[in-house]
Amino acid sequence: AQSVAQPEDQVNVAEGNPLTVKCTYSVSGNPYLFWYVQYPNRGLQFLLKYITGDNLVKGSYGFEAEFNKSQTSFHLKKPSALVSDSALYFCAVRAGSTNAGKSTFGDGTTLTVKP
Amino acid sequence: GAVVSQHPSRVICKSGTSVKIECRSLDFQATTMFWYRQFPKQSLMLMATSNEGSKATYEQGVEKDKFLINHASLTLSTLTVTSAHPEDSSFYICSASPFRVDSPLHFGNGTRLTVT
Numbered sequence: 499a500q501s502v503a504q505p506e507d508q509v510n511v512a513e514g515n516p517l518t519v520k521c522t523y524s525v526s527g528n529p530y531l532f533w534y535v536q537y538p539n540r541g542l543q544f545l546l547k548y549i550t551g552d553n554l555v556k557g558s559y560g561f562e563a564e565f566n567k568s569q570t571s572f573h574l575k576k577p578s579a580l581v582s583d584s585a586l587y588f589c590a591v592r593a594g595s596t597n598a599g600k601s602t603f604g605d606g607t608t609l610t611v612k613p
Numbered sequence: 614g615a616v617v618s619q620h621p622s623r624v625i626c627k628s629g630t631s632v633k634i635e636c637r638s639l640d641f642q643a644t645t646m647f648w649y650r651q652f653p654k655q656s657l658m659l660m661a662t663s664n665e666g667s668k669a670t671y672e673q674g675v676e677k678d679k680f681l682i683n684h685a686s687l688t689l690s691t692l693t694v695t696s697a698h699p700e701d702s703s704f705y706i707c708s709a710s711p712f713r714v715d716s717p718l719h720f721g722n723g724t725r726l727t728v729t
Contacts (some may be wrong), residue, residue, distance in 0.1 A: 522623030549715045605656040
């Protein structure tokens with residue numbers, strides 16, 4: 499079984515400050531990890547993924563995430579937040595060995611960036 | 614690339630009628646598509662996995678006869694909500710995968726269903 503935890507329902511930051519959205523996971527085998535963003539009344543958009551290689555991955559819109567195997571974490575980060583980053587963020591995991599392609603999503607974290 | 618188109622974006626229907634939602638992969642072949650339901654301020658609830666040319670796999674608690682899924686081609690899956698009731702009102706989202714385990718999911722823009 500695989501699972502994802504996003505411990506914070508809400509993250510509030512001031513524009514220009516760094517932001518972190520936390521994610522921890524549990525999966526058998528090698529994890530394939532993803533971050534998605536959802537704007538109101540829209541589907542999810544892919545931000546970045548970790549498959550293998552460097553633990554720090556860079557993605558769209560200046561976001562990056564750090565894979566930490568020992569802590570089973572994959573926190574999303576951005577050095578300087580923008581008001582337009584305000585949205586709902588989902589972390590997802592998929593076991594590398596599965597052929598079903600089924601991802602497990604966290605409950606989501608609402609990010610609010612205030613001017 | 615990797616665009617998924619979902620239609621309609623909004624639909625209002627009367628209780629007892631059926632509604633069909635389409636999900637198309639526009640620039641890739643999707644052997645697998647997923648259908649989700651999302652309640653306000655909540656995570657995605659996977660309803661079913663749609664596999665081209667075979668029956669859909671439904672998650673526990675999802676009524677197969679209520680939510681009919683058809684994946685007749687590599688680019689189209691449909692979800693039909695049969696005999697809709699107000700409690701079926703929700704935001705339905707599809708996603709598609711080109712069946713590479715390291716590929717991200719590509720999502721449609723969702724369908725807001727309101728049953729009156």
